[in-house]
Amino acid sequence: MTAGQIAALIAAGAFVLLVLLLAIPLIKLGRTLDEATIAIRKTHEGSAPILDGANTTISHVNTQLRRVDGITVNARAVSGNVSALTSLFTATMGGPLVKTAAFSYGVSKAIKARRERKEAKGKK
Template identity: 80%
Template sequence: MSPGQIAALVAAGAFVLLVLLLAIPLIKLGRTLDEATKAIRAAQERSDPLLTGANTTLTHVNTQLERVDGITANARAVTGNVSALTSLFTATMGGPLVKAAAVSYGISKAVRARRKRREAGSTRRRRGR
């Protein structure tokens, strides 16, 4: 055997050793990727019912929000009707009620003032006697 052939055999042996050393991490990486694939499939299978439940919940929430919108619209209409009724009452009865209240206040004030004068006059008469 010539030195070139020996060098070729050594190089071939080194190449086989290099391939074997690189094959071990590649096999481990393949196993890791297989486990990751299994975990992703399991997570997907478990998440399907969760997403279905979330979708159902959102559907119910949207239904309830539509009902709340209807209630809000009705409340807005009632508020407008009450405001109109209040304006109508103020326009028709407000003026006469204010006048009646002013008259009753004036009468009660006049009656009090008259009573005070009578009491003051009777007190003077008693002292004078």
């Protein structure tokens, strides 16, 4: 055996050792990828019922929103009617009520002033 052959044998052995050392992480990486694939598959299978439930929930929410929209339209109509009624009341009764209130206030002030004058004369 010559020195070249011995060197070739050592190089071949080192190459085999290198291949073995690299094979272990590659095998572990393959297992990790298999586990990741299984996890993704299970997640995909489990998400279908969740998405179906979400679609059902959204359908119910849309139904409720349509009902709320109807209620809002009716509330708008009622507030318009109340506004019209308030305007009508103000136009027909507001003026006389304000005049009556002002008159009664004036009368009470006049009576109070008269009483104060009488009391002031009585003390002198």
